[in-house]
Amino acid sequence: MRGRDTYGVAKDFVDSEHGKIGCINCHKGVNVADKDQAHKDMTKDPSDEGGGGVCAECHEDTVSTFKSSMHYTLKGILDITGTITQPHKMEDTLLPAAWKLDCNDCHASCGSCHVAWPEVAKGGLLDRHRFQKTPPMEKTCYACHGSRFAGEYRGLLGATADVHFEKGQMVCVDCHTGDQLHNTKPADSKRYYDTETARCESCHPDAAKAGKSKIAMHNAHPDGTLGCAVCHANDYFNCSNCHVSLDIKEAGKIKVIFPSDPLVTFKIGKNIDITPNNPYKYNLVRHTPAKKDSLASLTHFQAVMTGSPGPADLISNYDALPTWNSASVHSIQRKTKQNRSCNACHGNKEIFLTKSDLVPEDPKANEKIIFTKIPAPIKK
């Protein structure tokens, strides 16, 4: 049962390098037998404060960059939330409180990868407080990246598993190295703007050089045209509707629920986040689980808690950002349905994101992602 392994500490941990430091030197509290007194002013996660907490005392180099890394700052989500709620001021809403209660559960501390399950998975120790140099991906990475990446990578969401998992038996950190995860470059940037993220070319340098490849299809598409996954990914999972809603069946018992409908697609769209590490004109795009009323629950809570519902139209700038966005799909295979032949892709309107894939309530920014004209079939 999850949660059992929450408080127990292995005796061999006490004798380990970290164990020798002594509990209260990290977690504070008082070294007395009385439980309440012992736990007074205790810190559950001593690694969280300022991006490293007590870990900084010995691991200063890692902590100095981690505090501005995207796993700590959640820069991507923060930017999106800030943009779509403009011009409302955050402090006039429950967004800061909701951030702490919900979004922030995915924010990582040293401990939430190397010692305990992340908060979003309800915490608990990974292995009786033994420190994990390499975080176990099933318990840590998947806790936050579980709804899409983890399932498609292992082939659990309606398509084949990723070849790197199936044949390569690779884990997350084989591509997403500790150096990258601890150090977002430039500091405080978000996913596609990070210049040190995993690249296919790092392991497949020759295959990917357009014009110099042994593979005719690679040579046919100039550098910077297609993201590798456009040709080498299988179908993948999306969330189609709103992100968070409320289930109010009984007074005083409100449950936060995630009612998105599953949507398995394969759609090529235009890339509007062109950066040095994401230079492609076309990428696979995934539907972001958002709707114009996605934050309506906050208006409800604000009315209940403060007597005033706050801004009626909380996502007032909904049109500013698309809900189809460049995706790093993790269902990679060498042979796929779309790379069987030129015309498995060219002229195949099903695999291109077009106006017919949009719905009237979609944000205007989706217009920037769609193809108005799909590539014509290749004549032999």
Place this chain on the structure above:
Amino acid sequence: MTSGKKKLTLTSAALLGLACTFGFAGTIEAQEAGSSSECIKCHTDLDQMDSFGALAASSSAGIAG
């Protein structure tokens, strides 16, 4: 103070300093582990801790995700 007494005082002070320095250094580790002896006594009792864990797990709010 005679020079003999001075020498004896200086030697005693030096020896006391050495004893303090090496004595403390040798026990820092023991002190750190010892500083949490009560915590360790409880938290390494895995059966007891797991019973608390099971209780916490069964009483926590369920959020689908």
